[in-house]
Amino acid sequence: MKPAVTIRQIARESGVSVSTVSRVINGSAPVSEDVRRRVERAIEKYAYAPSGFARGLVSRRSMIIGVIMPDITNPYFTAMFREISLAAQRAGYSVLLFNTGFSAATAGETTRNELEAFKVMQEKGADGVLVVGGQADLVRLRPEYRRGLEDMANRVPVVALGNPVDGSRCQFMERERGQGIYMAVEHLFSLGHRRIAFVGGETDVAITERRLGAYGDALAALGLPYDRNLVSTSDYYAPDGWRAADRLIRQGTAFTAVMAMNDGVALGAYRALADHGLRVPEDVSVISCDQFFDADYFTPRLTALNQHNELLGQAVISALLARMRGDAQSRPLKPRPELVVRESCRRIS
């Protein structure tokens, strides 16, 4: 590897002082046209890239935004990440991504990863950090986590998408409060369904609890009884949807419709249903509470709630950028869920 070229070499090469080179790089003060050109030529010639270390040391800015997520493999996070990354780049920032592997089931071990991420963000001098899900999504946080999060928030602006912790210095933003669930239950109800199952999601995770709560409330509002045998939780992916639906079917609970936590879970549910000779939507209707990318390509096309995760991602990064700028806390837009009716739900009797 060639040794990196420094500002001094550029200065020497163009016959000016380092201060002047710095000025042309940052446009921080007027420089004569002639000098500017000479300097730019030298920079070009040596493919000079100013050292972020040195810059950061004096400017106290890294132009790095940290993003901490549990599982980039999950389309929900992926969709958000894409927006975050895009907005960050547009604003001139690079993104340091930590994929923590956090899951409620393994919180004992995976919390370490999150704490480690918090520490690293401070070390790298991130100008702002986004905590998306993970332990922040849990109903109850571990004390170490709270402390770690707070330590970080004391040093750098942080926006967390998760369950609010009061007295915290981070700004918390929440996902939908369950309004979408009402729409879904009502849709199913209007189609004649009375035995509506809920499938997928992990207990203790705020979003699951919230949706389950909304599901119960919606049933109650419609005068339907709440039957706990109709809820089969597991996790957020296709295998979990399969498992949860399979369990539901085997246990013999009668139902005519299933609400799946998201498209992944719905896919698994489709599969489990088919395995038991049940057709969608002829025998069972399926609706997803969180649409991913391919709902429109499922067979049958999947009726789903579009939670506008891209907008959520945009909202979260905007809030962080605003916070970094020191702007007054803008009222964050909370995307409103939208029911997209496709082919997986059917009117019955």
Place this chain on the structure above:
Amino acid sequence: MKPAVTIRQIARESGVSVSTVSRVINGSAPVSEDVRRRVERAIEKYAYAPSGFARGLVSRRSMIIGVIMPDITNPYFTAMFREISLAAQRAGYSVLLFNTGFSAATAGETTRNELEAFKVMQEKGADGVLVVGGQADLVRLRPEYRRGLEDMANRVPVVALGNPVDGSRCQFMERERGQGIYMAVEHLFSLGHRRIAFVGGETDVAITERRLGAYGDALAALGLPYDRNLVSTSDYYAPDGWRAADRLIRQGTAFTAVMAMNDGVALGAYRALADHGLRVPEDVSVISCDQFFDADYFTPRLTALNQHNELLGQAVISALLARMRGDAQSRPLKPRPELVVRESCRRIS
């Protein structure tokens, strides 16, 4: 935001010199037990995090690995990223991820993003960088790209997963050379299929060209004619699979099986087939050339080539880490594709 605490404050607080604090932080020299404890207590008390800027400036290491990918939304990249991220973290590195949005169709604009990423990696002092796909995957590279890549490779170890460029300082690694395609074609052939369509993928992208080449070769080896009406390219996602398959059907070309570029494309093809009243596998068999996460949950379960993208991710990051260590170039393991027979292909007449 509280001002960051520095090593001097820790030194003062624990009544020792900064050198000593540095020693306990880095374990770079023996320190008496008593002193070590005092220092550690102070570090803990102030939640001290050493400045990566200052450290990097002197040590010339950032403990950052850069990853440049075109689309984190694509499960192929996502699967690789997860492995990369995991291995990097294990080795003590953080990951700076650039999602460039590169696509062959918009190379004109998106190449800028890649070049920008190269520059940023140098500025941030990445200790190594991984270029996964993007323009590196194209059959022909733009000169600016080559230059940008080379400039970066002159300063930092880089491993690129893509079409090899000779005379380059980056280490190139390639994805499968089409062996899997033979297996797929043979499988279909052995099931009695003679009219095998190829769907999805963008022309000019190395992997597509390679697979198309292998497809042609396999047909030839089996004594089957190559009918260009049987190939319908588009892109790598479900909508593209739909479009390509739909076009194929509408144009009236006869076929009994389709090879889809990947699971996303296969999903779209399933959909297009269904839209035309064609059943899988009764009327048409479908096979995917690149299995993603949910093949086993499709209905019917999707027969696919497992290209072991996770292993690829591991191979790529291992190669980079080795390169960073200055190890001799280890012969990189190239995962061998594996045909996973499920339910989407059927024996015919």
Place this chain on the structure above:
DNA sequence: TTGAAAGCGCTACCAG
């Protein structure tokens, strides 16, 4: 419009 010089926080070397 330009240059000189003082650090930013840390590591590493040199003394002791």
Place this chain on the structure above:
DNA sequence: CTGGTAGCGCTTTCAA
């Protein structure tokens, strides 16, 4: 085993 100190490459006064 410990402390002092010289930079690392840059930005930012302060003078000229």
